[in-house]
Amino acid sequence: MEDKQYESLLQKIKTRQTLNTDVLDEVMHSADIVAVLDEDDITDEDLKWFFSANDKEFLADVLEDADDKLQSRVVHQLDYDDIIKIFSYMPKDEIADILGDLPIGQRKELLNMMKASDSRELRVLLGYRDDTAGGLMTTEYIALYQDLTMYQALAKIREIAPKTEVISTIFVLNRTRQLVGWADLRDILSADPGLTIEDITDSHVITVDPLMDQEEVAQVVRKYDLTALAVVNRRHSLLGVITADDIMDVMVDEQTEDILHMGGVSGQEEIGGPIGVSIKRRLPWLVVNLVTAFIAASAISLFEGVIEQVVALSSIMTIISGMGGNAGSQTLSVAIRGITLGEINLKEDWKLVFKEILLGMLDGALIGLITGIIVSLRYGNAYLGVVTIMAMIGNLIIAGIGGYLIPLILEKIGQDPALSSSIFLTTLTDTFGFFIFLGLAKLFLPLLV
Amino acid sequence: MEDKQYESLLQKIKTRQTLNTDVLDEVMHSADIVAVLDEDDITDEDLKWFFSANDKEFLADVLEDADDKLQSRVVHQLDYDDIIKIFSYMPKDEIADILGDLPIGQRKELLNMMKASDSRELRVLLGYRDDTAGGLMTTEYIALYQDLTMYQALAKIREIAPKTEVISTIFVLNRTRQLVGWADLRDILSADPGLTIEDITDSHVITVDPLMDQEEVAQVVRKYDLTALAVVNRRHSLLGVITADDIMDVMVDEQTEDILHMGGVSGQEEIGGPIGVSIKRRLPWLVVNLVTAFIAASAISLFEGVIEQVVALSSIMTIISGMGGNAGSQTLSVAIRGITLGEINLKEDWKLVFKEILLGMLDGALIGLITGIIVSLRYGNAYLGVVTIMAMIGNLIIAGIGGYLIPLILEKIGQDPALSSSIFLTTLTDTFGFFIFLGLAKLFLPLLV
CATH class of the missing domain: 1.25.60.10 (MgtE N-terminal domain-like)
Structure with a gap:
């Protein structure tokens, strides 16, 4: 343009x-x-x-x-x-x-x-609800009886094609109007005129229930590379057809929803939208976050006596908690991707948490070693470095467990893992990070002061 | 099944x-x-x-x-x-x-x-590279010369349709093989046999360059609800056609890439994949995060003397920095969504940052007030509460500015905003959060001890 x-x-x-x-x-x-x-x-x-x-x-x-x-x-x-x-x-x-x-x-x-x-x-x-197969389907499609001859079929297609959304896939019905399969317009165009639709019908047709959630519908369409998906009721009558362009809109909706949810924004919000909507979508999550921030902070309060004696702990502890949060987010995003694509679920794949534990140990050892050496040199105390390494390994293991299991558990109990996983995760890595680091510091206090 | x-x-x-x-x-x-x-x-x-x-x-x-x-x-x-x-x-x-x-x-x-x-x-x-229009396109499509009669056209379509991916959209060429438009198979089926293809050609055809990035291609297909998109060279010769099912695969790729990137994982990684890949994709970002964590921690080190005198500061400061990170992530996710959908860019929409500043002030005042009251009661010092409120407002304003401008600037300089925004943002909200809170505390120190 x-x-x-x-x-x-x-x-x-x-x-x-x-x-x-x-x-x-x-x-x-x-x-x-x-x-x-x-x-x-x-x-x-x-x-x-x-x-x-x-x-x-x-x-x-x-x-x-x-x-x-x-x-x-x-x-x-x-x-x-x-x-x-x-x-x-x-x-x-x-x-x-x-x-x-x-x-x-x-x-x-x-x-x-x-x-x-x-x-x-x-x-x-x-x-039907907007976000179900029934809400997505159109009633403008081509369905033909299986006993039509090619000649009759083509005449019918010429007549109704201008009013339909999809023409390359033709749905095939028996005389009691049940869906028995589908035919490809290519075959109708090139078939022997003496044949009937039944002769070129592919009876292996993918169908969905009108109440299926739109995210699941999108997965079916993608899996089978469909241009048109049939929606049928329990007696297998064709209710409507879902087309690929509607599925693309669903995919964009779900994608932006996931991105917003992962950032802690509930529901749709546009960047140029009214400020009232922004506050409504964001403030509740900030308040929830505040509660969890207090939980993490109270882990610190428990050890105020220790910090008073070794004030250096107050800056090192934020490195431990922060790195736990970062490592946990990485696992979380890989897990959410797997859940969104329907590749993992809690029942079958919980054992993969052991991989995340191993990753936490390896990454924790390396990141902990770097941090520990710098801390030892900076404060001239090797024991402070050792405490740092141990706490880092511990927190990165917890981060791996949390980043993997929290979204799977939320999914299992019917919650959107993209929306609330990170809050639980940060609470876990902050609180545990402060607790393990300051706890170890208290244990080794005589060596640190 | x-x-x-x-x-x-x-x-x-x-x-x-x-x-x-x-x-x-x-x-x-x-x-x-x-x-x-x-x-x-x-x-x-x-x-x-x-x-x-x-x-x-x-x-x-x-x-x-x-x-x-x-x-x-x-x-x-x-x-x-x-x-x-x-x-x-x-x-x-x-x-x-x-x-x-x-x-x-x-x-x-x-x-x-x-x-x-x-x-x-x-x-x-x-x-062509995999992630460009040229890499996505197929060479199996139907293209007809504009001077064919309907009868000739239909015969040609019957012949080549079985070998093509798309049949409902027919591309129309002149005799020098340049793309002049497209025709709808519906019209060919129902048109007067005496007409030529030219008579039913729609000359308004959307085309893209073979080098266009796949994310942009997906936006074009979605915007115009296309089932087939023409890829042409500079002299408008048809090179190939991109079909809707390939676009869906692109959308899933880009979506999962965004989710992984926002979590700090570079490139594709599957949850059940080999541990070596996981380390390769994640460790570099953890190291980058470690550097930024040290920057934030050094803001604390500057004020160790203050913390030694008022040890309560060590737990409150994590609430200020954490809430800044949370509020910033919210703005960030809304901004990344806008950038992904092509709705905002730095040049035209930088003024929207004022909305984010206002939001930061409002949310900061409310969240700060709650935190301030609890802190005052907990430690029996009203001035500590006042310092908390001021720091919270300041950090949430900075969070709004950073959350909005960082992804736009990264996009502007050709970086993927989903991949690195959150690292810059967290560094900003952590460092600034510690600095403003401990700085204010130092200023009002006589009132706090």
Whole structure:
């Protein structure tokens, strides 16, 4: 997209010039038009004009590419008649997503204004949670009866293809409308016209339940490299189809959620968003962190007498606790990756903790040795160095155990490991780090003073 | 997939029973067969037998679904003749990926054994780095000249479709083989037979350069919801096509890379992998962390005299530094998410740092107040509480500034913000946290003792 087109569109919207959408469609992708509409300069009034004055089929494409925020702004500005017209060009799963974000009263009014068959389909889709297979699926797909001849099949495909999202995968049903397999459009195009669909049906079809969580759905799609995944009920009737582009959106959602959670931010937060949201998403975790910081600090309080006699301990102890936190985070991130990809779970893989213990011993010995030598030289006391080495090894072993087991245990009890693992881990490595180092120092106190 | 089939396949491999692959194909997906081959029980000998004794077209599907590690094990076991036969059923981009991981001598020998046209195509693909558009693209796509009639087009599609990865998007070329647009198979199926491809061509086609980084490629595919993305050279000749399933693999790679990097692990590491790899990926960062831990600890050393007089400071200071680290991580994760999604950059959005400063003040005031009150009561000295509040506010402001600007600056100078941001941030919040708290304590020392 060139900047010229971008500026020109912005100008036209501001000066209320009706658009030649056929030409615009050729030079700008709807995703780029959305970027213009997302500009700060675009007021609600501009949006209202844009979505009322232009071609509805064109607007349907634009609205489909918009994010939730822009979609809800648009729908709040428009007359119901215009909304219904634009919806008539949009796939049902997108409409359901938009309706799902509306207040219940508005949603009902819009549903009542639609064709009975459309609103019935939408009510079914609206019955599923956004983050489940049912919430992701579209009802615009191609399904054919298995007894159709190739000729009949191709005629049917020509007829319904323009209204569907996926055409390369055709789902195959028996006459009681149960899913019996899938066919590849390639085969239909090149098959002997005398054959029926049944002859080219692959009965090995991957299906999911409408209630399956979207993260699991994404794993299934990725594992089998599917372009379309069938959602079926218990009697194996085809309810809808999930397409690859929706899965990519899920993957981005889950990814950003994991990144935010690992940083201690609950739920979605955008960097330019309102400060109130930021406080709401972050403050609770800071308060939880504060409690754990006090727990770690109280480990120090226990040994104030020791610190008073060897004040050098107060700076060395932060190295021990800090390195425990760092080493633990490394294990944690590898473990969370394994859990996210569905590669490890507590029951089968708990034994791998021994590898982390060994790693903690090796890394701890090396890092401890470096630290111990520097400490010995700096304070002129070799015993201080020995205490440092021992404490470092101990804390890095604990870090490895915690970094591996904490996320697996949280996963096992149904918690999101990305969200709360690091809090438990830091509490563990800080508290234990202070405790083991100052405890050892107290034990060897006569040698240190 | 049922466990029975899984067990039965494992059994058959172990007892060297040649498989009826037509039947197996119906009941097990190749991704599930890969899961069986990934079992610890499967030896190199088993793999060698499996990939020599069975139908090569079937084996090509299985090998395509295998991960890098299994692919390289298989290729190392097999005779070159068998490899070449299996390759003949695989898409070129997959073959190039496998060849790219082989030692150069082996790669050359295999290329020399292939058909000249195949090896020429593969040499071109091998010329691109794995993580670029050129490395991702396939050369199996449908491209048609714009002057073909619908009848000619359909005949051509029927002929080449079985060998291509994508069929719903058809790329359109002029007679000098430049890409002029794309056509939708739906339109070709339903168009008037008298029209030519040019009549239904959409000239607004999204293209990328073969050298574009895979993360950017993924952003383009997601933004425009593409099922196939065209890779072109400077004179707009079509070099290859990137498909949605390859983009999903990229997204998973980038996601897991970000998670590992944020935890301080450089490069890929699997939880069950060899301990040597773990040490190699983790130890360098631990050493870097150790240096920064010493920097923070030396801020404490400066004030050892103060701590000797008010030993309570030694436990409170860890709360100040720890909370700075926590608050900074929150800002950091929101910023990294924004950078990953391409939503923010240093030049345009540096002003948002003021929001983070404000957040630091507000959160700092509240968290500081709670901490200050507890400290005052615990040690019976209100001034100690006041020092705590001031230090907490100061450190949370610095945390907000650092958490926001450090990743943006690293991105700007071409570094991966997920990998090194947290090290700089922790150094900042630890060092500054100790410094401001102990510095203030020194200033108000007469009131504290």
